[in-house]
């Protein structure tokens with residue numbers, strides 16, 4: 001990539017740059033963020049929708065570039081977000097719908113798209129306390145599953161999502177879409193199997209691993225005595241022995257019917273809401 005999209009150019013500070021051409025180099029760079037290589041190199045990602053962008057800014061995320069459709073010009077919230085972007089050294093682009101469609105690869109794109117700086121939390125810095133719940137995902141492959149899990153973890157009041165081994169990218173467009181904004185609220189960490197086991201031992205967390213051969217009904221486990229990590233297996237292969245044998249318990253969700261297993265995101269949701277059942281109230285207070 002030749003152009004650093006975080007770099008304010010000569011016309012930019014205090015101004016909005018109008019772009020209509022798909023061959024504009026800045027637009028090309030933003031479009032390239034659909035590829036993981038480009039996201040990794042620039043440590044950037046795209047998030048679509050005005051609400052998401054507002055939420056992200058409120059949560060202290062850094063916006064590198066704000067892109068909005070001509071039709072959104074003058075809308076008070078868009079203006080506010082544009083001002084905030086400029087104030088923090090970001091770039092603001094007013095573009096045609098055709099350009100927005102190309103960036104987001106959608107026929108009916110959102111009016112607003114933000115390019116943000118990626119952020120990972122560090123597992124070694126996480127010292128779980130009683131009442132905290134984490135989700136650990138072994139080699140999660142499907143972006144829709146990962147996004148749904150990040151959203152569900154956020155809704156259940158979990159404290160973070162740990163990605164173990166080679167996983168799908170939490171900052172892909174598809175994953176970010178599926179998080180519905182929770183990617184900005186939920187700390188995401190990465191770890192190898194060895195790093196995860198080391199952390200688990202050092203912190204003394206209760207690791208409840210889910211397994212189709214688990215001998216323990218997930219509803220019989222005491223989730224109150226220690227901070228909990230709900231450990232989930234890969235969509236195809238399930239949980240490997242090296243992780244399963246280190247777990248505090250191997251839990252199973254009882255099933256009936258013909259299905260061999262539950263979808264990973266559904267199983268994670270069931271586990272999370274059970275593990276946090278004693279902590280969740282309708283008024284949102286602990």
Ligand code: SAM
Nearest residue numbers: 210211232233236238239252253261262264267
């Ligand atoms: N073929 C895989 C296997 O043999 O484990 C199926 C994996 S399943 C689609 C993905 C993950 O969801 C599993 O590794 C487990 O963590 C969780 N899971 C799905 N159904 C479950 C159940 N009934 N009890 C416990 N965990 C379950």
